Amino acid sequence: MELETIQITLPSSKSLSNRWLVLDYMSRTGIKIKNISSSNDTQQLGRLLHQLKGGRRHNFDCRDAASVARFMMALLAVTPGNHTLTGSEQLCRRPMGQLIDALRKVGCTIECTGEEGCLPVKIEGFVPAAQRIVIDCSVSSQYASALLMASATMPQGGMVELVGAPVSEPYIDMTLKVMEQAKVQWCLKGNPPTYHVEHSIPQCDVVSIEKDWSSASYFFEAVSLLPDVPVRLPGLARESLQGDQAAREIFTQLGLSVNQLEQSVELKREKPMATSFEWDFTATPDLVPAVAVTCAALGIEAKLTGVSTLQYKESNRLESISSELKKLGREIMVEDGVMMIPAGEPFTKENMPTGEPIDAHGDHRIAMAFGALKVINPALTVDTPDVVAKSFPDFWKMVDRLIL
Numbered sequence: 001m002e003l004e005t006i007q008i009t010l011p012s013s014k015s016l017s018n019r020w021l022v023l024d025y026m027s028r029t030g031i032k033i034k035n036i037s038s039s040n041d042t043q044q045l046g047r048l049l050h051q052l053k054g055g056r057r058h059n060f061d062c063r064d065a066a067s068v069a070r071f072m073m074a075l076l077a078v079t080p081g082n083h084t085l086t087g088s089e090q091l092c093r094r095p096m097g098q099l100i101d102a103l104r105k106v107g108c109t110i111e112c113t114g115e116e117g118c119l120p121v122k123i124e125g126f127v128p129a130a131q132r133i134v135i136d137c138s139v140s141s142q143y144a145s146a147l148l149m150a151s152a153t154m155p156q157g158g159m160v161e162l163v164g165a166p167v168s169e170p171y172i173d174m175t176l177k178v179m180e181q182a183k184v185q186w187c188l189k190g191n192p193p194t195y196h197v198e199h200s201i202p203q204c205d206v207v208s209i210e211k212d213w214s215s216a217s218y219f220f221e222a223v224s225l226l227p228d229v230p231v232r233l234p235g236l237a238r239e240s241l242q243g244d245q246a247a248r249e250i251f252t253q254l255g256l257s258v259n260q261l262e263q264s265v266e267l268k269r270e271k272p273m274a275t276s277f278e279w280d281f282t283a284t285p286d287l288v289p290a291v292a293v294t295c296a297a298l299g300i301e302a303k304l305t306g307v308s309t310l311q312y313k314e315s316n317r318l319e320s321i322s323s324e325l326k327k328l329g330r331e332i333m334v335e336d337g338v339m340m341i342p343a344g345e346p347f348t349k350e351n352m353p354t355g356e357p358i359d360a361h362g363d364h365r366i367a368m369a370f371g372a373l374k375v376i377n378p379a380l381t382v383d384t385p386d387v388v389a390k391s392f393p394d395f396w397k398m399v400d401r402l403i404l
Contacts (some may be wrong), residue, residue, distance in 0.1 A: 005230040005266070008219050008398050012037040012209040012235075012345040012393050013242060015067070015171060019178045019210065022071055022149050023202040027385075031182070034208040038117040039391045041065040048072055052079065061120075062087040064314070064362075066094050066393055067142050069119060073099060074146035077108040078153055079089050079125040086120035090362055093118065095312055100144040102135040125361065129156060132194060137172070138164035138177035148275050151197035152184045161194040167309045169283050170243020177241050181207070194252055211235030213244035215392045217267070220251040220258075222266040222372040222402050224294050225347075229402065234264040244283045250291060253277060254292040254300065271299050275343070282306030283312075289369035292321050292339060295332045297373060301343040308337035314390075315361035324358050364390040371395065373401045 002091040017037035022045075024031040036042060048060050053070075057080055058081055062069040069087055073096065076083040086092070090302065097117030098227045100110050109124035113363045135150070137144045144162055151158025166172060176195075179186060182202035188195055223231050236245075238260055250266070252258045255273035259266040277300055281288050288307055294301035310317035318334045325332055333340040345351065354377055371388070374380050375390035 003229055005232050006401050007232045007234065008234060008401065009394065010211040010215050010219075011039060011392050011394070013212040014039045014042055015214075015332055016178065016209050016241060017042045017172060018067055018071065019145070019149070019175055020207055021045050021049055021180045022075070023178065023184070023204070025075075026153055026379040027051060027182070027202040027204075029203070031202065031204045032206040034206060035327050036209055038393055040389045040393075041068055041391065044068055045071065049346070050075075058083045060085050062091060064088040064091045065315075066091060066140075068094065070099055070140070070142040070146045071149070073121070073123070074103070074150035075153070076123045076125050077103045078108070078127060080127060080151050081125050083123045083125060084120060085123060090314065091119060095139055096121075098136045098139060099146065102133050102147065106131055106133050119185070122333060128154060128158075132159040132161055134161045134163055136164045137162050137166040139167065141166055141168040141171040148172075148179065148195060148197060152179070152200045154200070155199055157196065157198045159194050159196050161192055163192075164234070165282075167282060168285060170245070174241045174243070178376065197350055201344055210237050210242070211238060212391070213242040213247060214239060214286045215395075216286050217247045218368045218372045218395070219398070219402075220247050220256060220267060221290040221294045221369065222258050222308070222375045222399065224251060224254060225297055225373070225375050226402065226404070229268065229404070231267045231402070232264055233267065236260075236263070236265045237279065243284050244287055247287055247290075250279055250287065251281075254294065257361050268377065274300055276301045278305070280306045285309055286365065288339070289321060289353060290319060290366045290372070291368045292332075292341060293325070293373065295341045296325050296328070296332065296344075296378065297347040299344040299346045300341070301349050302339075302341040304339040304341070306337060307334070307339050311366070313363065315363035315366060317366065320359075320361040320363060320366045321369075324366065327356055327358070328352055340404065348375045352377050352380070354381070357381040357383040360384045360387050361385060364388050364392070368395055371399060372400055378403050
């Protein structure tokens with residue numbers, strides 16, 4: 001008997017929500033944002049922007065949200081006044097040096113009060129004259145996104161030149177497309193190529209945020225582990241601004257049946273999955289946890305390249321994935337930005353150890369990638385399940401729908 005299709009409610013895109021919140025702050029009339037993300041990161045950014053707009057207090061706590069810290073740093077640098085930007089102990093270990101250096105070179109006064117290149121920082125905001133800002137985005141694309149949006153607030157506009165090979169480049173493209181939708185004018189010209197952003201006041205009456213492709217990857221993973229269970233993910237647009245829509249092609253290559261409709265995706269594992277797999281994740285590093293755990297769980301031999309920047313995320317995801325898969329009996333190797341996953345016996349309820357909880361390492365994506373394994377064995381536990389609220393507060397409720 002064919003099973004009834006299970007519908008999963010995904011969160012709205014955190015990345016899109018955060019960009020629209022910044023543009024809303026920069027606008028004069030306000031932008032109505034529908035379906036905004038309920039993630040902790042987005043809610044905290046909203047609070048800080050409201051605080052900044054109201055001119056109240058100059059101490060901004062980003063908690064554990066790196067994208068919030070980077071967007072706020074660029075905005076505070078061009079907002080006159082003395083500001084302090086800080087965050088959780090975990091966030092204060094994450095790299096901010098390239099953004100700090102780029103802002104200093106155009107005249108911003110930024111003092112690192114702890115470790116150099118990290119939060120907390122004291123920022124003396126000022127209104128810079130139009131000049132070229134050079135930024136290295138080889139660690140995070142968020143540096144470029146932060147500077148591109150902040151440039152529109154400068155009276156003479158700004159120029160942003162990217163050096164090095166940008167990681168997660170689709171997120172920069174997302175920022176530029178969102179700016180276009182808000183009628184913020186920019187063009188790419190010159191040698192070396194430089195983004196010229198005109199002084200612009202964002203204008204957009206209403207915007208509706210699409211569902212989050214990064215969060216969807218954990219349900220692509222879960223369905224890959226469940227033969228013949230049909231699942232529908234509403235709200236995933238065929239024409240998406242999100243680079244992590246690459247999950248469609250990746251999981252199709254792994255053998256999952258992926259049917260993209262206009263505003264939803266239908267998934268089902270109807271055939272044997274792949275026996276080997278290779279993919280370059282330079283543009284989409286957030287998909288690595290779900291793909292790596294899927295390959296390990298199914299015994300697929302895999303070579304995942306372009307993963308070196310995962311060491312700079314909420315946790316060192318290269319070490320986190322390796323250590324937690326080792327608990328489950330799968331040894332993997334990581335060297336020179338390449339993750340090698342050996343072939344092996346697929347995980348089953350009988351052979352997957354569940355005595356020791358999975359250590360999420362304080363990282364929402366590690367918690368979700370390993371949490372999806374509960375569809376194989378519901379006895380699996382994660383030490384800090386609440387970390388998923390950073391991006392997907394209802395994750396565990398949705399996973400429970402797939403535990404048959």
